[in-house]
């Protein structure tokens with residue numbers, strides 16, 4: 599089964615084949631997998647804005663200080679949460695973060711590269727995405743996920759398991 603190997607080999611990809619577009623079916627498939635994430639009270643408060651338009655991508659690169667590599671990527675997926683649908687205050691971030699991780703793994707599973715780029719919790723950045731994408735007031739952007747065909751995947755890290763971070767029964 600893909601799961602364990604996929605979890606261990608996923609990396610944040612920041613170099614993409616310029617001009618190579620992801621077929622719509624793949625976009626639909628990765629979004630479906632994102633929507634299978636767990637969520638508080640099963641409210642599924644996520645919303646996704648898929649940006650493939652070059653002008654809007656360029657604007658995103660202007661407003662996000664650490665996402666210049668979007669220019670060569672096929673799509674930007676802005677994962678948002680509807681605060682009116684969340685189970686309780688603050689759940690929108692947690693729920694949409696679970697969806698983002700699913701999205702990253704779905705990309706990895708089909709040979710696409712992806713990188714989670716923070717929008718939340720930077721209020722200025724959130725406001726700029728809100729305006730650029732015309733999000734309703736109740737829909738908040740959590741992250742920009744850059745997706746494309748990888749040119750270079752970062753080297754695998756050495757073992758990240760750290761037994762010192764594990765506490766049995768009590769700290």
Ligand SMILES: Cc1cc2nc3c(=O)[nH]c(=O)nc-3n(C[C@H](O)[C@H](O)[C@H](O)COP(=O)(O)O)c2cc1C
Nearest residue numbers: 608609610611612663664665713714715716717752
């Ligand atoms: C909340 C969050 C915000 C991140 N923001 C950015 C970002 O703005 N730009 C970027 O290039 N990578 C960003 N990353 C990716 C991290 O740098 C990356 O996950 C980390 O270096 C570990 O590498 P790995 O994903 O390959 O395991 C972000 C990751 C998370 C979880």
